[in-house]
Each structure stands twice: as C-alpha cells, then as structure tokens.
Amino acid sequence: MVHLVSILIPAYNAEKWIGETIQSALNQTWPRKEIVIVDDGSRDNTLRIARAFESASVKVITQENRGASAARNKALTFAQGDFIQWLDADDLLAPDKISQQLRYVDESQRNARVLLSSAFGEFCYRMQKAEFKPNSLWRDLAPVDWILIKFAENLWVNPASWLVSREVTNLAGPWDERLSLDDDGEYFCRIVASSEKIEFINEAKSFYRRSSLDSLSRANSYKACESLLLSLELSIGYLRSLEDSERTRTASLKLLQTWFHYFYPEKHELVKKMNDLACELEGILVPPDLNWKYSIIKTIFGWEAAKKVRDMARKAKMAAYINWDKLMFKISRS
Numbered sequence: 001m002v003h004l005v006s007i008l009i010p011a012y013n014a015e016k017w018i019g020e021t022i023q024s025a026l027n028q029t030w031p032r033k034e035i036v037i038v039d040d041g042s043r044d045n046t047l048r049i050a051r052a053f054e055s056a057s058v059k060v061i062t063q064e065n066r067g068a069s070a071a072r073n074k075a076l077t078f079a080q081g082d083f084i085q086w087l088d089a090d091d092l093l094a095p096d097k098i099s100q101q102l103r104y105v106d107e108s109q110r111n112a113r114v115l116l117s118s119a120f121g122e123f124c125y126r127m128q129k130a131e132f133k134p135n136s137l138w139r140d141l142a143p144v145d146w147i148l149i150k151f152a153e154n155l156w157v158n159p160a161s162w163l164v165s166r167e168v169t170n171l172a173g174p175w176d177e178r179l180s181l182d183d184d185g186e187y188f189c190r191i192v193a194s195s196e197k198i199e200f201i202n203e204a205k206s207f208y209r210r211s212s213l214d215s216l217s218r219a220n221s222y223k224a225c226e227s228l229l230l231s232l233e234l235s236i237g238y239l240r241s242l243e244d245s246e247r248t249r250t251a252s253l254k255l256l257q258t259w260f261h262y263f264y265p266e267k268h269e270l271v272k273k274m275n276d277l278a279c280e281l282e283g284i285l286v287p288p289d290l291n292w293k294y295s296i297i298k299t300i301f302g303w304e305a306a307k308k309v310r311d312m313a314r315k316a317k318m319a320a321y322i323n324w325d326k327l328m329f330k331i332s333r334s
Contacts, residue, residue: 006081010071014089041065069175100204118204125329160206182231
C-alpha cells in the first residue's frame with residue numbers, strides 16, 4: 001500500500017508566492033498526494049491564482065478571513081491522507097522531500113506515532129542561496145527531550161519540516177484559533193507530545209522564506225504578546241505532562257526568561273502573569289539585558305524608547321538584507 005499524503009496550504013494575500021508554493025507541492029515525487037488550499041479571505045489575487053491549479057487532486061476552498069490557524073483547521077477537515085504535510089503559502093518543498101521521509105517507513109514495522117522531521121533552509125528570494133543551519137533538534141529524539149532542548153536553546157523548526165501521521169494528528173487535535181503569534185510553536189509542541197519518537201531525516205528538505213517585515217511589526221502588539229504568553233504557557237504544560245522534574249522546570253524558566261523582553265516593562269498585566277508562571281515553576285524572572293547601545297538610550301529616555309530603537313534597528317537590518325537579495329534575484333533573471 002502506498003500512503004496518501006495531504007499537503008495543506010493556508011493562504012492569505014500571498015499572490016507573489018502562492019503559485020510557486022503550489023508548484024513545489026505538485027512536483028513532489030511521492031506518487032499519492034492531494035493538495036488542499038484554503039484562501040483565508042485574501043484581498044489580492046491569491047484565490048484566482050490558486051484556482052488555476054484546481055484538479056482532481058488539488059482542492060481550493062475559500063472562507064472569510066479568520067486567521068492562519070482557522071485556515072489550517074479548515075484544510076484539515078478536507079484532508080483524506082494517511083500523513084499530513086503542512087506548507088505555508090510562501091514556503092517551498094524540495095521535490096523529494098516527502099519521498100525521502102516516507103522511504104524510511106516499513107509497512108510491516110511502522111509505528112504510526114513516530115513523528116518524521118527533516119532539515120530546512122532559510123532564504124528571501126533566491127532559493128539556491130538558502131542557508132541550512134543544523135541545530136540540536138536535527139537528530140532522532142524522544143518527545144520530552146525534543147521539547148526540553150527547544151526550550152533550553154530557544155530553537156525553532158519550520159512547520160514544513162514535519163510529516164505527521166494521521167494518528168498523531170488526531171491525538172494532538174486542531175490548531176488553537178486563539179493564537180496568532182507562535183501558533184506553530186504551540187501546535188508542534190503538542191504534536192511532539194502526542195508522538196512516541198521523533199525521527200530526523202536529513203536528506204528531506206524544505207525552504208522557509210523570509211521576505212516580509214510585517215511579522216516584525218505585528219509581534220509588538222498587545223494582542224500578539226497575549227498570544228505569545230498563552231502559547232508559552234500551553235507549551236510548558238505539554239512538557240510538564242511528559243515529565244515534571246527539575247530539568248523540565250529549569251528549561252521552562254529559561255524559555256520564559258528568553259521571551260521576557262517582549263513584555264517587560266510596559267505590558268504590566270502580562271509581566272505579572274509571566275512572573276506568576278515563573279513562581280509556579282519554582283523560579284523568578286529578572287529584568288532582561290539590553291545591548292550596550294540600547295542601554296545608553298534606556299538610561300536617558302527609558303525602557304520603552306530603548307526597545308523602539310532596538311526594534312527599528314532590527315527592522316532596518318532585515319529590510320536591507322531582503323532588498324539586497326531581491327536585487328540579486330532580479331539581476332540573476334534579467
């Protein structure tokens with residue numbers, strides 16, 4: 001039996017990339033696949049472009065704008081596959097990504113609760129320049145160790161890296177539609193916690209695109225910070241459900257401390273909630289450090305001014321990098 005794989009693509013105002021993303025799904029060498037695209041109320045040409053790909057194996061669904069998690073849940077309701085491949089509307093899969101992961105599956109010995117992970121590279125416009133940076137999660141791990149390392153080292157994994165069995169998908173449940181920021185972090189912690197083992201397949205590759213500054217702006221809002229705190233709280237709960245020990249509490253505290261700068265000092269209610277959560281973990285949070293350049297600004301103008309300048313500097317640096325890569329991309333195609 002050849003497993004059916006459902007490639008699920010939520011899309012919102014993705015007209016620049018959606019065609020290339022769908023094509024990378026169609027180009028998968030795995031023989032049995034279906035593609036489900038959910039347009040989340042886009043205001044550009046995303047839906048029109050997606051519908052140009054419609055076929056017996058490509059479904060296009062549209063809904064009013066409800067957010068990425070709701071679009072993913074909608075796609076999941078249409079998925080018929082034995083395995084789920086998540087793919088954001090601006091990311092790409094190597095042609096043999098799914099085949100490389102599933103070639104390790106032995107039908108006679110397969111444990112459906114083994115979770116398949118893989119390598120990923122980051123790029124802006126030129127996929128051939130994608131940087132693959134291995135980290136401590138790029139290996140076979142037990143679920144508790146995977147989450148513990150993720151927390152302790154503040155690591156992130158591209159959602160497209162995973163190939164998730166239907167059994168694990170059902171055990172984990174749907175995406176949490178309350179979340180906007182770090183919705184993928186919470187969901188895949190839950191997926192990992194529902195599995196029995198993570199198998200890392202280095203030969204399988206996906207590509208995460210960094211081409212927008214919108215996420216940097218959205219991440220500063222109060223709503224985004226509320227979402228981040230809820231995601232952190234839920235994710236810590238998943239780790240502690242697997243093992244509640246000194247090492248898991250220490251890793252959880254380190255995670256809270258790492259993200260404390262998003263809240264401190266101006267978001268007083270959220271700062272209090274973070275401190276309360278730290279107390280539950282038998283620890284405390286300390287005021288975050290700032291680079292010396294911003295510490296001077298903090299001393300003169302205060303914390304909020306220092307954070308604004310720091311965030312503006314990060315955004316400017318990212319914009320310069322994206323614009324340079326965009327220029328090189330245009331030159332290469334001229």
